[in-house]
Amino acid sequence: xxxxTGERAADASGTSRILLTGATGYVGGRLLxxxxxxxxxxxxxxxxxxxxxxxxAASTEVVRGDVLDRPGLSLALRDVKVAYxxxxxxxxxxxxxxxxxLGAQNFAGAAKAAGVERIIYxxxxxxxxxxxxxxxxxxxxxxxxLRQSGVPVLEFRASIVIGSGSLSFEMIRSLVExxxxxxxxxxxxxxxxxxAIEDLISYLTExxxxxxxxxRTYEIGGADRVSYAEIMRTYAxxxxxxxxxxPVPALTPFLSSLWLGLITPLYARIGRTLIESIVHSTVVRDxxxxxxxxxxxxxxxxxxxxxxxxxxxxxxxxxxxxxxSSSGEVRSWGGVxxxxxxxxxxxxxxxxxxxxxxxxxxxxxxxxGWYAWNWLWHVRGFMDLLVGGIGMRRGRPDPEHLRVGDxxxxxxxxxxxxxxxxxxxxxxxxxxxxxxxxxxTGDDASSTIRQTALFDPVGLLGLAYWYALYPVHQLxxxxxxxxxxxxxxxxxxxxxxxx
Numbered sequence: 001x002x003x004x005t006g007e008r009a010a011d012a013s014g015t016s017r018i019l020l021t022g023a024t025g026y027v028g029g030r031l032l033x034x035x036x037x038x039x040x041x042x043x044x045x046x047x048x049x050x051x052x053x054x055x056x057a058a059s060t061e062v063v064r065g066d067v068l069d070r071p072g073l074s075l076a077l078r079d080v081k082v083a084y085x086x087x088x089x090x091x092x093x094x095x096x097x098x099x100x101x102l103g104a105q106n107f108a109g110a111a112k113a114a115g116v117e118r119i120i121y122x123x124x125x126x127x128x129x130x131x132x133x134x135x136x137x138x139x140x141x142x143x144x145x146l147r148q149s150g151v152p153v154l155e156f157r158a159s160i161v162i163g164s165g166s167l168s169f170e171m172i173r174s175l176v177e178x179x180x181x182x183x184x185x186x187x188x189x190x191x192x193x194x195x196a197i198e199d200l201i202s203y204l205t206e207x208x209x210x211x212x213x214x215x216r217t218y219e220i221g222g223a224d225r226v227s228y229a230e231i232m233r234t235y236a237x238x239x240x241x242x243x244x245x246x247p248v249p250a251l252t253p254f255l256s257s258l259w260l261g262l263i264t265p266l267y268a269r270i271g272r273t274l275i276e277s278i279v280h281s282t283v284v285r286d287x288x289x290x291x292x293x294x295x296x297x298x299x300x301x302x303x304x305x306x307x308x309x310x311x312x313x314x315x316x317x318x319x320x321x322x323x324x325s326s327s328g329e330v331r332s333w334g335g336v337x338x339x340x341x342x343x344x345x346x347x348x349x350x351x352x353x354x355x356x357x358x359x360x361x362x363x364x365x366x367x368x369g370w371y372a373w374n375w376l377w378h379v380r381g382f383m384d385l386l387v388g389g390i391g392m393r394r395g396r397p398d399p400e401h402l403r404v405g406d407x408x409x410x411x412x413x414x415x416x417x418x419x420x421x422x423x424x425x426x427x428x429x430x431x432x433x434x435x436x437x438x439x440x441t442g443d444d445a446s447s448t449i450r451q452t453a454l455f456d457p458v459g460l461l462g463l464a465y466w467y468a469l470y471p472v473h474q475l476x477x478x479x480x481x482x483x484x485x486x487x488x489x490x491x492x493x494x495x496x497x498x499x
Contacts, residue, residue, distance in 0.1 A: 016079050017043040017061065018208075019116075021107075022086030024052055024405070026166055027122060027200065031084065034201050036060060045076045051405030054416075067103035070110060077114035082208060083107075085121045085146060088139060097138045104142040108149035118215060119146050120207045121155045122200075125193070125219060125282040132280060143217065152215035154207050156200075156289075159221050159282040162231075162303040163197025164310030165397075172228075174393075176236045176243055184245045188229040193221030193283045196303035202295045210292065218289040223299040225283050235304055342466050344473055345452040348481050352489040354440045354447040355419045360487045361438045361449070362422065365408035366396035371487070372479030376472065380428070381410060389429040411436065430455075432462040447488070451481045 018035060022028035023044040035042050036057040043061040046052050053062050065072040067087055077083065085107060088100055111119060124139040126132045132140070143155040160168035175182060203220055226234075229245060236243035289295075298306075350357050364370060370377045381392030394407045402422070406413045411424035419440065426434035433456040441448050453473060457463045 016081045017041045019043050019045060019077060019080040019083040020086070021045045021067065021084060023062075024048075025086060026163075027161065027197070027204075028084070028086045029055075030163075030197055030201050031086070031204050032056065032060070034205050038205065043076065043080065045073075048405075054404050067107045068099065070106040073106060073110035074114065077110055077116060080111075080114060081117045083111055083116050083119050084204070085119055085142075088135075088142070097134055097141075100138045100142050101145065104145040108146045108151065111151050112149045116151055118212065119149075119151050119153045120204065121146055121153060122204070123155055123157045123217075125157045125159045125221065125284065126280050127285070130280075136280060152212045154210060154215040155217040156203055156207070157217060157219050158195050158200060159193045159284075160195075161197050161200055162194045162222070162300070162307055164307045166197060166307075168194070169304075169307050172232055172235055176232050176239070176241065180242060181244045182232075182246065183248050184229065185248060188232070188245070188247075189227050191225050191227055191281050191283050192231075193225050194231065194300055194303060195220060195222045196298050196306060198306060199295055199297045199303075203289070203293055206293050206295065214292060218292065219284040219286045220289045220295075220297070221282075221284040222297045222303060224301075226300050231300060231304075234300055238301070238304055238308060342455045342457065343452060344454075344470070344477065345450060346478065346481060347448055347450045348485045350447050350449060350485040350488040351445070352447055353444050354442045357442075357447045357449055357484070357488040358419045358422070358438075358440050360484050361440070362402055362418075363400060365411070367399055370476075370480055371483035373476045376476055377409070384410060384428040387429050390427060430462075431465050432457040449481065449484060449488075451477060451484075453477060 018040050020028060020032055020035070020042050021044075023032045024046055032042060032044065036059070041059055041061075042056075043063060044052060044056065045063055045065045045067075047064070047066050049062045049064050056062060063076050065076045067073065085104075087103060087107075088096075108119075121143055123143045124136045126136040126140065128140055140157075143153065143157075146155075147153045160166075162169050199222065200220070203218075232245075233243055378392055385391035390410055392409045394409060396402070396408045397406055402408070402413050402416055404413050404416050407427075408424060410426065410428040412427055413422070414425040414435070415421060415423040421437070421439055423435055423437040426436070435452075435454045437450075437452045437454065439450040439452070441450075455462070455466050457466055
C-alpha cells in the first residue's frame with residue numbers, strides 16, 4: 001500500500017532524513033521550504049554551510065560537502081532513504097560537462113553504498129535522438145549515470161521555469177521592461193513548454209509518494225506550448241506595455257549572449273549557455289506525468305501573474321542569482337599565496353543608536369544605492385560585465401533586510417550580526433579577494449561606525465589594481481560613510497579618523 005505525503009512526513013520524524021543537494025539554488029531553495037512545511041526532516045549538502053544555516057528550520061540539518069569529493073558524501077548519505085539531486089554546473093566554464101559527469105558518478109556510487117532507496121533528479125527537456133546543446137546533453141547524461149548505479153531514479157525533465165527570481169523569468173522581464181522595440185534572433189520563435197515554479201515544486205514533492213516500480217523519466221511542462229516571443233508578449237500585455245519585435249536571423253548565440261549581458265541581469269557566460277539550450281524545442285512529448293501525478297499545471301499567463309505578484313512585492317523566496325555558483329565560477333583559493341592584506345579603514349560618529357545606524361547600513365545597495373557617487377558604482381559594474389563578470393544587476397532580494405548569503409549587487413553577505421556587523425565579500429572580477437565591512441558600536445545616544453575595505457592582492461596585478469583605485473576609494477567610501485551618518489541622524493558627518 002502506497003504511503004501518502006503525510007505518512008511519509010510522519011516517518012520522517014524518525015531516524016531517516018531526506019538529503020537535498022542544490023539547496024542554495026533557485027529550485028532547491030523553494031523545494032527546501034516546501035519539504036520543511038510538510039514536516040520532513042531534511043539534510044542539506046552544501047559547500048558553504050554558514051550561508052544556509054540562518055535560513056533553515058530548526059529540524060533541518062546542514063552539512064558541508066561537495067559531489068566532486070566522493071569521501072565526503074558517505075556521511076551526508078547516512079540514514080538517508082530519499083535523495084534529491086538538483087546539481088548542475090551551468091556556470092562552471094568549459095569544463096562543466098566533465099564536472100557534471102564526475103559529480104553524478106560520485107553521488108550515484110555513494111548513494112548505492114549507503115542504501116539509498118530513491119534518487120529524485122531534475123533534468124532538462126529535449127529530444128535526445130536529435131543534436132542537443134552541451135548543457136542539455138549534460139543534463140540528460142547525468143540522469144543516465146544516476147540510473148547506472150542501480151538505485152531507483154525518478155527523473156523529471158522540464159522546460160524553462162517561470163517564477164519570481166528564476167533565471168528565465170529575469171531574462172524575459174528585463175528584455176521587455178528595457179526594450180519596447182526589440183531586435184530578436186531566431187531563438188525567440190522556438191517552442192517551449194514553460195512550467196511555473198509552484199507546479200515544479202508540486203511534482204518534486206509528490207515524487208516521494210510514487211511507488212518504486214514507477215521510478216522512471218517523466219516529461220513535465222505547463223499547460224501551454226508557446227514560443228519565447230509569445231512569452232514576452234504575454235508579459236508585456238500583463239504589464240500594460242507595448243512591445244515590438246524586429247527579427248534578425250543573423251544574430252548568433254554568441255552575439256545574443258553579449259547583448260543579454262548588457263541588457264539583462266545575465267552575464268555573458270550564463271546568457272550563452274541559456275541561449276544554446278533554448279535554440280532547441282523543449283516541449284513535452286510524453287504526457288505520462290499528467291496521469292501519474294495530481295498536478296494540474298497552470299498556463300503561461302497564470303505563471304507570469306504569479307511571478308509578477310512576487311516581483312511587485314520586491315520579494316522572491318529564492319532567485320537564480322542567489323545561488324552560490326551564480327557568479328559563474330566556484331572560486332577556490334587553495335594553494336594561492338596572497339601577499340600582505342591591504343586595509344583602508346575609517347570611522348565616524350553618529351548621533352543615533354547602533355540599531356538605528358545599522359538599519360541604514362543594512363539597506364545599502366540594490367534600489368537604495370550606495371549613498372554617494374552611485375554612478376561610479378554603476379561604471380564599476382559595467383566594467384565588470386565587459387570582462388565577463390556579474391555586474392550590478394543582481395540587486396538584493398529584500399530592500400530592508402539582509403541574511404548571510406544574500407546578494408547585494410556584485411557583493412555577497414558573508415557575515416551579519418544585526419546592529420553590530422555587516423561584512424560583504426566581492427564577487428566581481430578582481431585580481432585577489434576583496435571585502436567591505438561595517439562595524440557599529442555605541443550606546444542609546446550615539447554610535448561609532450567603522451567602515452573597512454580589505455583586499456588580498458594576487459601578484460603585481462593585484463597591487464597595481466589596489467593603488468590605481470585608491471584615490472577613487474577615498475572619494476567613494478568617504479562619501480558613503482558621511483551619508484550613512486547623516487541618514488542615521490548624526491549631526492556631525494565628518495570622518496573622525498582613518499587608518
